[in-house]
Amino acid sequence: MGLTSSLRFHRRNNKTFLRIFMILVLSCIPGRTNLCSNPSLNTLSSLDSLDLEGYITFHDVHNASKDFGNRYHLPPLAILHPKSVSDISTVMRHIVRSTSNLTVAARGHGHSLQGQALAHQGVVINMESLRSHDIKIYKGKQPYVDVSGGELWINILRETLKYGLSPKSWTDYLHLTVGGTLSNAGISGQAFKHGPQINNVYQLEIVTGKGEVVTCSEKRNSELFQSVLGGLGQFGIITRARISLGPAPLMVKWIRALYSDFSAFSRDQEHLISKENAFDYVEGFVIINRTDILNNWRSSFTPNDSTEANQFKSDGKTLYCLEVVKYFNSKEANSMNQETEKVLSELSYIPSTLFSSEVPYIEFLDRVHIAEIKLRAKGLWEVPHPWLNLLIPKSSISDFATKVFNSIVTSNHNGPILIYPVNQSKWNKHTSLITPNEDIFYLVAFLPSAIPKPSGANDLEYLLRQNQRVLSFCAEANLDVKQYLPLYETQKEWRSHFGNRWETFAKRKYKYDPLAILAPGQRVFQRVSSQASVPLVTASARQLRE
Template sequence: MEFALFCTIVDILLLLLALCSPCKFIQSPMDFRPLSFLQSTNTSSLDFGRIKFNSPAAVLRPQSPKEISLLLSFLSASSFSKVTVAARGAGHSIHGQAQALDGVVIEMDSLPSNISIHKGTEFSPSYADVSGGALWIELLEEGLKFGLAPRSWTDYLYLSIGGTLSNGGISGQTFKYGPQISNVLQLDVVTGKGDQVACSPTENSELFYAVLGGLGQFGIITRARILLQDAPQKVKWVRAFYDDFNTFIDDQELLVAMPNVVDYVEGFMLLNEQSLQSSSLAFPSHLEFNREFYSKSSHNVYFCIEFAIHDYQAKSTNVEQVVTEISRKMSYIPSHFYSVEVSYFDFLNRVRGEEVHLRSRGLWEVPHPWLNMFVPKSGIKDFKDLLLNNISPSDFEGLVLMYPILRDKWDTNSSAVLPDAGEAGEEVVYTVGVLRSANPATCSAQCLNDILLCHRRVAQAASSPRIGAKQYLPHHLSQSHWQHHFGRRWDQFMARKAQFDPRHILGQGIILPGTKAPRP
């Protein structure tokens, strides 16, 4: 770290410590250690990806939004050299998006969660007011005490409210209810200028929509009002397997066209036996797969659809019959159709079991070179071929998610970016997640770098006009790539940046005019 920049940060902290007595919320400059120590022990330089380790000069653990406001107001108004600030929720970023090299990381989990549930009436919806640093699992647990829950989820619930709302928040419910950013009624935000602002679709709406899916570029979400609905008691969870890609996607699109009866749809590409077993960890039944799925001499690619139907235990609804009627319309491998009934909580928290299993094997806290893409329907077959041409199914470790979402469930006012609809006005967009793990015991540093280069090639080829894909949880290495990512919305993005964070204090790794590109 350059000595001048270090002194700048120390000066800022000393002033803030003097203004905010008692000084409980900013890490003392006396606690700083050499860079190597921070990289190995400081969680603020670490994320789930374990690919980048950008150490901050200081860490803020605020007890209230006012303390965040004070920091950003001071930095915005000061004549100091540019200092980058990043908000860190659960640290589930992949490419260091919540890190701040030589800057300040704000640890959002220190804010009191104070989850408040409001049960609706005939004329008003149910909702929850919750801190931006709280986790979705905490909101689920509190909401279920009132028989309520959010409508839209992520697959993994140990993520922060503010973190997923800054990106989108997607899962198998997205086709029906839209992403999490489409299920927000109100936000409290601290802008890059330090202003504390309450915003909604009707009040300070430009900031409201800018922050949702805004990659942390315009403000820090300190509180959100999340739309709730009645929670079911049980879930009927179904899995069907395929050996033909076209049939697989046709059946997925069949399911998402039935939102009145189907509540959740996701799909997987199964590249080998390991990915088959990994995808089955959360499914609580013995699947008894036939041996023809995988053998020593076979590296066939199979596909799996899982869908779910909420069971409110109403006497007028026979969930088994609904599943039977749906399955008759599908074209899966006849011998590979499985269903199980689980509690609503266990279904939503299904990935937790996979986490516990991987932790027990020492495979959770390893590098995760993930690639997440939104692919238009017209390009999904080409994308599948592109992916299989660039990876080796025989030694692939991880999962490949692939499932459809619907464009009209996304609010176009938000900052989130989907592929263009094209001349045909395509409604269906596919979510693809290449969720790889790099076990250090079998994958060296060069191996990890090769995976990252592979994903970069795939992402670049997929973003060409032939396929027209966009990255989700984007990561780009140049301003031109960011401009291409936002496309015709780049001017809107820059106008919002100038309005809410004119000093470019808020980070997330986006290369803007006048900023320095990060190291690859």
């Protein structure tokens, strides 16, 4: 269909005609995405003509061109704002049948770090449009909440608390979508006790790469269920999830204490995650080359009884901060304090550095959002975030700490360094998530921000080089480190990441998304031509070998 005949076709609907006409005009203005040459007008008009409950936009794609990492800027062709699961299935089926070779990325709150939620010249699905605020809560022996994949965890928390219930496992930041965290893992200080968020899901509704809508669980379509959890968006789009709930406390006892010796710090962390009823949350962070002790980025609290702690100076030494929490209700305060004191007496922290505070449960869980508000007010939230998240086996953590914290990373003035252990036994080994093969492994997260300087420069290149030095050391020392929220440039690197589970991952990809339409920003597989319907198996097999 030529330009003239296509425009004549769309005159039947003036609104659609004007929209297509404006797309053509805007796309030919210098500095705009060049849609005049790629893709064709046929692609635009075919997408625009789909019968949807929601709608597709072509001209306002700026927000879907970047993510929280703010390092990649890749504009999509279109954004789907679905109002139903059927909308997503319709678009997926249309792309499968078409000859456009479009890709599709499901975008939640856009908190990916390296363009994983982007689809350059493809279709981005705005998953938050799918939210119907239809949060269904079921009480009983095994309570759960049934929610949209585009729902934010903070909204789920607020709603479940009305019933005295709460999800068991969290991320440190709650303004993320359910589908986004379940496509990765969802890890925080509760993971040693309850596993990550992907271990606390009963059922999922998925739209596969073939456009099929499938309900799955451990007993129903179990292969798809296991594949999607931690599957980096490669097998399907999570449109609904049934999440396990437990009793919610009203308050938390929030404690921090400092260590100058890493061995004592890690030994105490491992001791705490081995005890049945010690604490409900165990994390920690590293303080490098600081003359003060407070890490304000993660919402430090004002201690109730810490005159000595406020006066403590590190003298530039590397320190390690243990951060723990005990949940309780008002009637349990006395017994909780006794239990807490007993457990603390077993630890080897510097006695004068104990911080303690009591805050509402929701205030603790949503603590990072408080920091976000402050950073946004200063214009420091939407800056590049060259984060690096690693899963490190217990047997390697001492060597890692010695080299990285004492030599490679010389400061954490522009962002925290988190470090805490988890129990492998609490994690489901059948999901797509890859972890070190040891009973205990550590999450180490470098979370810097490349803050602009008055000169206009920032520390981005320096921080990226630092990340690479950390990764190079891990590889050279054979520490068996796995990246969390991984992203690699070559399939050889992806094969190495998955190890002996690569073939299973690749076969499942071909089964549920044979044209490799989904999650192009992960750069695991290359899009297969829609026209290759007969030699598809051959093309896919070649793709997996390369």
